[in-house]
């Protein structure tokens with residue numbers, strides 16, 4: 325009995341290690357390839373740090389590759405604006421529908437999941453006339469891609485927030501708060517949002533990840549975000565482009581990693597704490 | 608020699624206020640949840656609303672809380688018309704059937720929430736929260752989160768939270784129905800004690816008649832969106848106005864009889880009839896089990912079907928020779944006498960009862 329269980333445990337541990345190793349290899353082989361390529365001296369065949377020197381010379385890089393600088397700034401702004409707009413749009417709407425218009429919840433779900441079924445190219449065709457207006461009102465800056473990106477992240481964000489809203493009794497909590505004298509703003513800010521923290525975090529997480537990796541729409545709209553900039557630079561200098569891609573990956577990883585700790589003021593609510601807890605429970 | 612100390616709780620809100628619901632109507636897609644419901648509550652009174660599922664109890668309470676808008680009718684609290692005032696301004700403490708503590712706050716923070724909204728200073732808030740949690744007997748759990756407490760404890764915190772704001776009216780919608788029987792009895796008695804202590808006018812919704820009769824000053828019985836009768840528990844039990852109330856509150860025998868001149872002959876005895884009874888002529892008389900006697904007698908008028916021991920008393924179910932089933936309350940010591948099949952004499956003792964058309 326106990327021997328069998330121990331054997332099962334052992335086998336599970338081995339399996340877990342194998343999975344982790346495979347995943348790590350899967351992630352690190354490209355990293356290794358990128359590092360290898362960017363440190364090659366293409367002329368002599370030896371090693372050279374020239375590419376990295378160029379790239380990390382922040383004074384110079386902006387003027388040598390202006391696209392890269394503007395693309396980077398645009399992507400950072402997009403990674404802030406997109407989740408912000410998405411949250412401002414979705415959290416109150418979804419809460420309100422749950423509280424007051426439960427009949428509309430199917431419709432809302434359908435609308436939010438719709439972008440999933442529309443290919444990017446079709447989306448661009450559809451968005452073109454709208455972006456004529458956006459350009460007219462706001463100008464042609466890349467950051468205004470955030471509107472398109474909000475649509476793009478809608479399905480994922482909806483799912484994440486929906487899970488969060490399902491986990492709490494929104495109606496009763498809101499009614500309890502209101503009977504204690506809270507207005508709707510207070511209900512949202514002090515009661516609903518704190519209990520949705522994990523959901524809000526994972527929705528933002530997805531939005532940031534998607535924004536930082538988006539190429540198709542930006543390219544088709546001829547706007548320069550980081551991905552497009554890398555593509556443009558890659559045409560003239562492949563090594564710089566790959567080095568930037570490497571940095572972008574690291575950057576995205578750091579941002580996402582940091583995000584999972586941001587806002588988790590109380591212990592035990594961050595994504596990682598949850599992972600740890602699940603692991604402990606299954607172990 | 609010291610004066611006898613009267614325990615004054617700082618929670619005291621002084622006198623409660625009068626509440627009046629007048630002709631409330633509320634329709635949900637064709638269903639009349641409230642169909643001309645009127646209710647008067649005296650200051651400081653504890654009223655329980657009782658009725659079968661779906662009769663509109665919750666709707667009435669939610670209208671009073673402002674969580675639901677009546678289609679027509681008015682609600683006044685302390686003489687002031689509050690029908691159009693939103694929930695957040697009505698100043699009503701509510702305890703819900705579902706657990707409603709804010710999950711991200713401790714018991715103390717939950718209780719302080721309403722006080723914070725009323726801009727009380729933080730030390731004042733703290734003290735008040737501690738007092739309230741002491742009042743409901745949770746001093747040791749003051750820093751716990753909802754998920755660290757039992758259902759009964761959570762409902763106590765919810766009660767403390769509702770009372771902390773010194774509400775004009777306390778509203779309780781089946782706050783005990785998710786708890787097990789023992790905790791339920793314990794907490795309901797405690798709710799009554801606290802309510803008497805603070806003197807807040809209270810509306811308590813339940814579908815458990817025992818609960819309603821045990822703690823309320825007056826019990827209102829509802830049916831299909833209307834209040835059938837509202838009276839003190841013993842009065843409701845002894846003088847129901849119709850057979851719905853008689854049936855719903857306590858156990859009742861429906862016995863055929865003949866009415867004439869304010870009394871009816873039932874089971875070979877005579878029973879005085881309550882005002883509002885049907886008659887004269889053939890009627891059905893609603894007789895309580897404790898208003899029938901049963902005794903072993905070979906030449907009696909019925910035979911025993913079963914007898915059961917219920918703790919404080921016993922219950923004999925017999926069938927009269929006219930084919931009616933009669934439930935009789937007996938002392939628990941006597942249960943053993945009534946073996947199934949034994950011949951007995953059943954006699955109505957004559958306490959006033961209601962007769963309805965047969």
Ligand SMILES: Nc1ncnc2c1ncn2[C@@H]1O[C@H](COP(=O)(O)OP(=O)(O)OP(=O)(O)O)[C@@H](O)[C@H]1O
Nearest residue numbers: 635638639640659660661662663664665666667814
């Ligand atoms: N939001 C709603 N939408 C549609 N119908 C409703 C709604 N709320 C209540 N009703 C209907 O109104 C009637 C009264 O409901 P209410 O909740 O007041 O009953 P209740 O007496 O509290 O019953 P219970 O003891 O089961 O809680 C029911 O027929 C119910 O179906």
Ligand SMILES: [Mg+2]
Nearest residue numbers: 664665666780
């Ligand atoms: Mg109800």
